[in-house]
Amino acid sequence: MFRKSNYAWWIFAGTCLISLVGFGLIINTVGLFYGPISVAFHVGRAEVALMSSFQNIAAAIVLLFAGKIMAKVSVKWVLVVCFAVIGVGLASLSSANSMIHFYVVWTLIGICQPFAIILSIPVLLGNWFQKKLGTVMGIALGISAVGGTLFNPLISSVITNSGWRTGLLVEGLIVLITMVPTALFILKDKPSGSQKAYGFDPNSTALDQEKSLTGLTLKESLKTPMFYLIAFAMVALQFVAGFVQHISAHIVNIGMPLTIGATVVSGVMMGAAVGKITIGYLLDKFNNGLVIVIYTLFGIIGWSGLQIMHSSPLLVGSGFILGLGQGVLLVALPFFTRTQFGLKDYSNILSVISMFGAVSSAAAVSIDGMFFDISKSYAIPLTLNVFLYIFSGIAVVISISIAKKVVVKLGGSQHAE
Template sequence: MSANKSSARSWWVFIGCCVLSLVGFGLIVNTPGLYFTTLGEVLNVSRTQIALATSIMAFAALPAMLVAGKVMKLVDARILISVCVIGVAALFFIQSFFNAVWQFYVSFALMGILYVIPITLAPSVLLANWFEAKLGTVMGIALGLSGIGGTIFNPVVSWFITNLGWQNSYRITAVILLVCILPFSLFVFKFRPDESKGEYAYGHVETKTEESGKGDVELPGMAAKQAFRTPTFFLFAAVSVLLQIVAAVVQHISSHEIAQGLTLEQGALVVSGIMLGAAVGKASIGILLDYLKPELAIVIYSLIGLSGWGLMAVATTPTPAIAAGFMAGIGQGVVLVALPWFIRQSFGQRDYSEILSIVGMLGGIASAIAVTAHGAVFDATGSYVPSLFGNVALYVVAAICMVIGFRMRPFKAIAKSGK
């Protein structure tokens, strides 16, 4: 007899993932740049030298993503995430005592390795394991809060630095991370439900096979080695690469707007529009994936995103430029929420964390290269307009790859055959 089973713990996992995105992403990823001016003066180094620390963190995260997905399956998630969070918090605290730029390089490299599991992978992986129904909704809301976290913590940390000093700001950041995240990582974040103890993912429907063999049921889906050889994987990897190239131009938007005749403050508002749009896009596309045909949701959000980049290329006044930024931000929901959702639906739960980590790593490499490439385009042409129109074309190709990859998804065949 089939019966709908859900675990109250699923919603605690959801709340914890919201905290990971809001507080963890908001502090670890969005605020390091706030210290650049002060640290440059204190350490007597250039802005480029101190900013290099964040690039080191991004590159250090890439090899970590190669193994992070597999490690999440082997080590108790509560221990693993807690150790990583404690490690990142400890690094923030220790940074308050640094007096040389090389020390920041070392600490940011370690931070890049440590933040991958709790911040980059854990929200998507845990939610995919704990929700069979409404996965798009909870994933969109949780991941969407990362942008809200940046909006909240940027002014807060700026106030800390200005009024309490950069050392105390680092120490307070460490405490906030521990106080907000550890209760969830220690007591809530099990990797997946233990059905032998009566735990089920939200929306789970128990089958006769499970009823006859409780506690010994293999997770449905493809093995990672099989998935890596499918056309769907290659198409989704291409989507990740293409749309991370698109997203990489965000770091150049203030400069683009100044070149278009806007002020620095107006350019900053365009960037804020992108961040706000990303938060709205991630939350709303997640909800729509649960209620619309997935391919239709991709087409809609891709059209919004490419329209935003196209408008930004020609806008020369603040209002349309800010509106363009908001639209471009909404389009980011495709790669940040829809792609993990599509991967989960296309390959199942079995090795989801491994597959997602590899796709994310490929996108991260593309992003790191593209930031410099967009700068090279400006140096060669004197404008960012070619990059922005290029983003329009990349969105079209990415949307096509995503729709075709989803329609060819191998897990659909597995599910029909009962494997």
């Protein structure tokens, strides 16, 4: 399958590794270090969580222009540089003597994140797959949850047995050993010479160009209620997602070991993987409003269970269920951005909405930590997450019900359903 003419599958494998290590290790394990770092430097959780806030703020700012940069320079070399910076930065934290070091490194990671992790997967797969793009995109993104499931127990075990400094050194080495060579020797920006995108059809170009002109521009979308409903849902659900980095700390705070906390986070990651795959399929097959209601209920049940349950199996089960609910954020919101506004300015509209979400996630990590420092409990943010799921689900359902009428009135895309 991996003949020269099918190099697209090497690209697919590379993007799966980006998802596995980028999301699964770099993004999803940071919460494991909050407690140990807080103790080591005698600071509150909110002060420790600031490093993630700086990361997300930097990522939100860079998201505004990252797509334009990646369109003009070599994606391959951008990835080489970004993963080298991330790997060296994480390894350097093993010798950190102050929180300033953490703030600087995680800000640099935030700058690299849109290029190396967020945009690289859709950009590379979009260049190399003209058929089965949705399938390979779903699988590649779903691998992130597998990475979280694998790396959370691995890193928590390293922290428990050898300390947090060794844990950070291990993370940095994993990034340098796996991602830099992958970017350098496997990933290529786009097909060249005899290489062709998977499913390449010379006659499809005109049709693709015609499709790309349908829909609303960003300026036009700002005049619609759907933009603000989807943006609200993005902000609300990204705020909820910001708590994932505190889950292991919450489990420890209710009297259980860090290894159980890591297992619960792994349950969340696995649930998110299943949620990504299933919600995409169901949105294509069934009434979209009903699907959103079902997955919103998953979120409500999961976050409620995380607050009231106190046994390991039930906490892991709650984590898996709330992970299913994350399918609304991870798949449904980009899906509805495309179906409600069309393809004409899709990436620009999605990047702006995603920027709002990144800012919300950045604020959530520190706000959740602040609530803990004040009350010595995560009860308030967990309750807030339940209500945010309710309100975001309502917002998305309303956007579905009014989208077609509004878009047709503006003379735009006919994709809205």
